[in-house]
Amino acid sequence: MSELVRVAVDAMGGDNAPEAVVQGVVDALNASKEIEVLLVGDQKTVEKCLAGAQYDKERLQVIHASEVITNNEAPTVAIKKKKDSSIVVSQRLVREGKADAFVSAGSTGAVLVGSQVLIGRIRGIERPALAPLIPTTKGFSLLIDCGANVDAKPSNLVQFAKMGSIYMENIMGRKNPRVAIVNIGIEEEKGNALVKQTYPLLKECKDINFIGSIEAREIPNGYADVIVCEAFVGNVILKMYEGVAGALMGKVKETMMSSLKTKIGALLIKKDLKKTLKAFDASAYGGAPMLGLKGLVVKSHGSSNAKEIKQSVLQCIAFKQQNISGKIAETITIDKKTTAGSEEKPAAE
Amino acid sequence: MSELVRVAVDAMGGDNAPEAVVQGVVDALNASKEIEVLLVGDQKTVEKCLAGAQYDKERLQVIHASEVITNNEAPTVAIKKKKDSSIVVSQRLVREGKADAFVSAGSTGAVLVGSQVLIGRIRGIERPALAPLIPTTKGFSLLIDCGANVDAKPSNLVQFAKMGSIYMENIMGRKNPRVAIVNIGIEEEKGNALVKQTYPLLKECKDINFIGSIEAREIPNGYADVIVCEAFVGNVILKMYEGVAGALMGKVKETMMSSLKTKIGALLIKKDLKKTLKAFDASAYGGAPMLGLKGLVVKSHGSSNAKEIKQSVLQCIAFKQQNISGKIAETITIDKKTTAGSEEKPAAE
Known part of the structure; x- marks a missing residue:
């Protein structure tokens, strides 16, 4: 069996947090044996939500974070000030390679800004993009970019x-x-x-x-x-x-x-x-991927329920196994070689 | 009684032209004694549509125009080449002061471009704007600008x-x-x-x-x-x-x-x-006004029926009587006086 996909999940983000997030994580663990979750948030609160739930305890770890960033805070300020917030702690886990992906239903601004700063862009990517799936009469399409830049x-x-x-x-x-x-x-x-x-x-x-x-x-x-x-x-x-x-x-x-x-x-x-x-x-469609970062970031919408969190978490499996970040990096590298003298600058990392 | 409002109407523009346009004009004439219509298009065709209709013949005049601009033509080219088109002839009538307003359900591009070039902007207006009414749960709002610039x-x-x-x-x-x-x-x-x-x-x-x-x-x-x-x-x-x-x-x-x-x-x-x-x-809502021109231009949507044409024509009454162009010119003049040294340049006329 291939290596487990490790997903850091912001337990405190979203209108229905932490209950719906924790439930979604439990459901994801039961749906796939290929993931391991780092559930980030107030330890006591999260453990209370987990009490009684049935899941493979080997693949879930609660990581304590004492602060929460709300939707009313200016993202750039919040990211700097609340270093022990569930969002920042999760992003650090990805940066340090302790997690492959990060899922949050919390403040869109803080997730976007923080991920760009803390996780960093793939070398050559000028700007990451938030790309939600939108419904169509034939199914769905990807709309890129809906981010903050x-x-x-x-x-x-x-x-x-x-x-x-x-x-x-x-x-x-x-x-x-x-x-x-x-x-x-x-x-x-x-x-x-x-x-x-x-x-x-x-x-x-x-x-x-x-x-x-x-x-x-x-x-x-x-x-x-x-x-x-x-x-x-x-x-x-x-x-x-x-x-x-x-x-x-x-x-x-x-x-x-x-x-x-x-x-x-x-x-x-x-x-x-x-x-x-x-x-x-x-x-x-819940989970909008933020593309162009060194790890996958999935922004689930604020009103996500357990099912949507579960889907966002499960999405990370294919992302890692298909090596999407690697494929993106590869395309960009080819571009660099063939378009010498282009305007593109390597991303600050 | 105040002076009549003279409206040039493009008889040949729109999916349902000329029948629906002619019918709309007849209905408008019967609905208000304050308007006079210059119906612009192929004389024979228009007169055939008018045959048998009941209306005040004193207030309707057919102006012959031998050409029609279609939606498939590049507007700037069409305006220059088809000088005897119903759109260009109508616009000239406004420029020469023979009409106060122009209504068309024809090519949006040709109406917008031609009106700007042939009718001209109000002095001080940098750019005219196309401003359709859009439906809301409470009624409607004005969306400005939806034009081609x-x-x-x-x-x-x-x-x-x-x-x-x-x-x-x-x-x-x-x-x-x-x-x-x-x-x-x-x-x-x-x-x-x-x-x-x-x-x-x-x-x-x-x-x-x-x-x-x-x-x-x-x-x-x-x-x-x-x-x-x-x-x-x-x-x-x-x-x-x-x-x-x-x-x-x-x-x-x-x-x-x-x-x-x-x-x-x-x-x-x-x-x-x-x-x-x-x-x-x-x-x-049919008639979207093009604001900032020396005369009123109303762009009716391509699939306008007789009722919508009628409304577009009748809209011109209030526009003239309320002296909208004068009010716009006045506001802009005040701005000029109070914002000396601003970036605005007088419109080329």
Whole structure:
């Protein structure tokens, strides 16, 4: 049997922490014998949650962390001040090689900023990217980047396209994934300065299946597997998913409650409709990988339940076994060799 | 009685032209005695559509235009080459003062580009903006800019905020409209370079009710009346509305047809649901004004029906009577006086 995948999990992060996180970890341990979890948080609280649970105790270790970073704190400040927080302690475990991956449903800012600073980027990667899976009518696509670093350069976007492509092919099993760049029209000459500069660079890439521009209207229809954009635009796309779907479903519910007739109708379709809507909830995919770091970081959404934490933890197995970080590093190294004199600078490490 | 409002209407533009356009114009003439329409297009075709219709013939004139610009043509080329197209002829009528406003459901690019070149900007306006109304759970908001000019400057966005505010207050009757800038967080320090530079400028404006940043998630909830953003982002927002709503409703329909039980349920709520969804269709508002030009230009969406054309035409009455262009010019002039040494350059005219 191959070496165990060691995952540091932030027990204190998320709306349903620590209970849902601990439960998710227990379920993950029972679902796979290939992982080992370092559960990071207040020892007493975590042990209380673990009491009575059935799991392989050899593969779970509680690591004490006395502090918690909240969503209301400025990430850069929190990371520096709260050195004994569950997030910072977990990130240090990855940096020191004691863990392969880090899963957290806590403060997105602290996870992103801290991981970049404490875990560090893969050599050659200019900027790591947060890449959530978003639902489409055909399944799901990867939206890269939705992180906290805005105003990207064309070379950043090219790296996003490659990292996203590697992830979708190796982790999600999407063969020869179609890569598209978000644009306001499908013609090559369309776009803002960033897109116009990035488009020809993507066209030249031999290691991705670049299919051109995608208009935002087509994103939910699943016309591409990897959707490349700058983080400001990525954030807008992700939040429009949530906003439009939420507003629309609120209206649908109102309509269903508007008369006796519609109420009866609602009773007949309610259960099936709920299932449909869940499949189209952008937050349901839970674990968004942060790509380009020396270890895997999975940001689970704030309202994650046990099932979502479990999935985030299990995702780490394929990431390690498929050697995603190694594959990313390799692609970047090849680029360095073939594009001597490019603008890229090695990442500060 | 005040002077009639003269509206040039592109009879040949849109998926349902010329029939729906002509019908919309006839309906508008019957709905208001305050307008006069110059119907621009192939004389014979237009007259055939008009045959038998009841309306005040004194207030309708057919202006012959032998050419039509299609959606497949590059706007800048088409505007130059097809000087006798319904779009260009209409725009010339506005430039020459023979019409106060121009309504078209034709090529968005040709309408935008041509209007800027042929009608010209209000003195002091750096960039005109296309500002569609978008549906929210509370009614509608104005999204400015969704035009074809991307990579805006902070001073452009400030002008968008002011023009949008004047429009919402005077045409849509929204008192003291709340103005917000699209951002990836609500804190003042959040955002890309453009938003960070624009935010303090908007805060300083005494003639608008600036309420800060709005996250895309909150746009459909109607938390602001005027939503300011750069055109690339505006396009993404508008098209995500369409894309998410379309995909989601497709899924809802699929669910409703999935079993006998759900089919019966669907029968009971179908009619009400359809009404709800129509109210939440971003394209339903039809006429998006292009603000900052010397005359009003209303871009009706491509699939406009007679009712939407009628509304677009009638919208021009308030625009003229409320002297929106004058009010915009006035605000900009005041700005010029109080911000001597600013970056703004007078528009080339």
